[in-house]
Amino acid sequence: MTKSKAIPPITANKTKLPIGLLMGIFALVGVLLMPLSSDLPIAGHRMLAILAFAVVVWVTEAVSYEASAIMITVLMAFLIGTAPNVKNPDVMYGTATAMGFALSGFSNSALALVWGALFIAGAMTFTGLDKRIALFTLSKVGTSTKRIMIGCIAVTIILSLAVPSATARSAAVVPIMMGIISSFGINKRSNIAAGIMIVVAQATGIWNIGIKTASAQNLLTSGFMTKMLGESVSWSDWFIAGAPWSAIMSIFLIALVLKMLPPEPNGISIGKEAVEKSLVELGPMSSSQKRLMLISLILLFFWATEGTLHNFDTTSTTYVGLVLLIMPGFGVMSWKDIQSRIPWGTVIVFGIGVSLGTSLLTTEAGQWLGRQVVLNTGIDQLDSITVFAILAAFLIIIHLGFASATALASALLPIIISVLTTMPGDFSRTGMTMLLGFVVSFGFILPINAPQNMVCLATETFNVKQFATIGVIITIVGYLLMLLFSMTYWRWLGWL
Numbered sequence: 001m002t003k004s005k006a007i008p009p010i011t012a013n014k015t016k017l018p019i020g021l022l023m024g025i026f027a028l029v030g031v032l033l034m035p036l037s038s039d040l041p042i043a044g045h046r047m048l049a050i051l052a053f054a055v056v057v058w059v060t061e062a063v064s065y066e067a068s069a070i071m072i073t074v075l076m077a078f079l080i081g082t083a084p085n086v087k088n089p090d091v092m093y094g095t096a097t098a099m100g101f102a103l104s105g106f107s108n109s110a111l112a113l114v115w116g117a118l119f120i121a122g123a124m125t126f127t128g129l130d131k132r133i134a135l136f137t138l139s140k141v142g143t144s145t146k147r148i149m150i151g152c153i154a155v156t157i158i159l160s161l162a163v164p165s166a167t168a169r170s171a172a173v174v175p176i177m178m179g180i181i182s183s184f185g186i187n188k189r190s191n192i193a194a195g196i197m198i199v200v201a202q203a204t205g206i207w208n209i210g211i212k213t214a215s216a217q218n219l220l221t222s223g224f225m226t227k228m229l230g231e232s233v234s235w236s237d238w239f240i241a242g243a244p245w246s247a248i249m250s251i252f253l254i255a256l257v258l259k260m261l262p263p264e265p266n267g268i269s270i271g272k273e274a275v276e277k278s279l280v281e282l283g284p285m286s287s288s289q290k291r292l293m294l295i296s297l298i299l300l301f302f303w304a305t306e307g308t309l310h311n312f313d314t315t316s317t318t319y320v321g322l323v324l325l326i327m328p329g330f331g332v333m334s335w336k337d338i339q340s341r342i343p344w345g346t347v348i349v350f351g352i353g354v355s356l357g358t359s360l361l362t363t364e365a366g367q368w369l370g371r372q373v374v375l376n377t378g379i380d381q382l383d384s385i386t387v388f389a390i391l392a393a394f395l396i397i398i399h400l401g402f403a404s405a406t407a408l409a410s411a412l413l414p415i416i417i418s419v420l421t422t423m424p425g426d427f428s429r430t431g432m433t434m435l436l437g438f439v440v441s442f443g444f445i446l447p448i449n450a451p452q453n454m455v456c457l458a459t460e461t462f463n464v465k466q467f468a469t470i471g472v473i474i475t476i477v478g479y480l481l482m483l484l485f486s487m488t489y490w491r492w493l494g495w496l
Helices: 019-033 042-060 065-080 095-107 109-127 129-139 147-160 166-183 189-210 216-229 235-260 273-281 287-304 314-326 335-339 344-362 365-377 386-401 403-422 427-439 451-457 463-488 488-493
Strands: none
Touching: 019 042, 042 344, 042 365, 042 403, 065 095, 065 344, 095 109, 095 129, 095 344, 109 129, 109 166, 109 189, 109 216, 109 287, 109 314, 109 344, 129 147, 129 166, 129 273, 129 287, 147 166, 147 189, 147 235, 147 287, 166 189, 166 451, 189 451, 189 463, 216 344, 216 427, 235 287, 235 314, 235 427, 235 463, 235 488, 287 314, 314 488, 344 403, 365 403, 386 403, 386 427, 386 463, 403 427, 427 463, 427 488, 451 463, 463 488
């Protein structure tokens, strides 16, 4: 009698398409099957279908952002490549030209600046300078819960000036704050621990708004300004406009967290000696840290004085800094040291995002959509402040469905800029775009809405309900403060 072979268990089909990807395909096909408007070119119609696909896939996170970027590239190559040329309808674009559209974002200076920012952030973590700055700042603030939170925000501001990546900043600060929580004898599930980590996450988002080079979505906004409006905003002008809002919101954030999560009376049992001990353990500053600090301060000087003391753009001065960072004999690292520390997926998605926005303009899809919004909403009959209020509220609500502010900016800012250029009236389109770029960073409600939120959530010091409760209030107050600024401060500066 032969022994029968065991039948392997039936496993789930892992090749099944994600629901979100199927929804994206349905959205793509649905838009393609819609009747073609007489004033919308075929290429523009197809670009709107690609945009619909991109938005659904990004919102549902059906695939990684890197995979979605490749899919969008292929769709643009073949759907636009087989469409008549907008300028000469008797000739097809061809896949080579359409692929050029899909890759055009990679020649944008904003992408180069994003890559440079990620390079500097990698240098900070490689040398340990970010940790030293954070520990030094925290060692000076005192031991009360309030002072620790003030220290968190101070570290966030300093690192926002030196580390142009929200994810990198939170990744640098979170381990230090967890060390403080442990050293001070604070219960991980206490209000103090929850409050500290929520402050880290929310303050990072708040200062994304105040500093132009603090986040990728700001640089993307700047890139769209240059491409679609022919002008941009300098680092110092952005700071003058956004930093006062961020400063006020930082004060409010501390007061709100202390009110919503009152610290336990016996929560801290050890003084700031624990932080100072950690700082001492780092030893004196290394020569590479000193050089990196010097280069960072020089870059900050050139960023802040662009348009006043010199006319060198932010991207060009940043790349001078990168040359110094990798220069043999003076630099702080080699290419091999840094290449694994740069999230190349972010660079790819950023480039495709710029390509998507630019192609919406090239195929006249953005202009057509802008005209439809103006014609069907009556927004052209409203004053600039009301327009800002409506568009800002729309961006805040729609951000709830996005896990990336960069993806949100890629999908919607080209359309919004098209709306602004279609509208009549005497107001600054560049200023309005910058202010709406501020709103893109409003990822305060759900942890999934920003990477720094997820980094802090992973510490298990707070739950989603605690974060969302505080986040809703931060969002409402921040929105109202922006309306107040739009009626006063920003109008006085000439941005509205």
